[in-house]
Amino acid sequence: MSGTTGNRKIGRMLLLAAAAALTLSAAPRLSAHGNVTPQAVDTTALPDIAPSNETWLTHNPYRGNAKAIEIGASAYGQNCARCHGLDAISGGIAPDLRLLELGDSGDEWFVQRFQHGSVREGKVYMPPMGEVLGQKAGWAIRTWLETKHTDE
């Protein structure tokens, strides 16, 4: 670098500063985006829900279904883990979903939250997921969650 002149040094510094500014402005946008966009879930391998996929059931039609458990695990990882914790073990930001009641009574509460999220006094605690992900994905996640259930 024996030929470096003062001007070239200033040029490099400006370039570095510009790169730093770009990184700073891009980073928050990327993470904010990742936080709000639900990731579509491929549920074609699961049986359709009767009478129609648009009518929301209150009980899990897939309970114990191995394919639903597999799809649910990945759908949870993509859409719920950032708040409810990896492998459904809550880090404290949101309730620990392993504690949800098993069976029909837990189903009803689960699907209510999945479909509508939680909004209190205008503040979004959990975004609604029903419209975007659909109930087949919802029940797949519920099916997987039941395999993680704990009472403690």
Ligand code: HEC
């Ligand atoms: C942006 C963070 C966030 C994401 C993403 C999120 N949740 Fe939640 N969830 C919350 C919070 C916070 C609550 C507690 C709401 C309250 O206190 O009103 C909650 C509550 C729930 C409840 C009720 C739990 C209880 O014990 O009462 C269920 C069920 C639930 N979420 C399921 C899901 C599922 C399934 C997904 C993924 C499809 C998901 N959530 C994605 C933040 C989130």
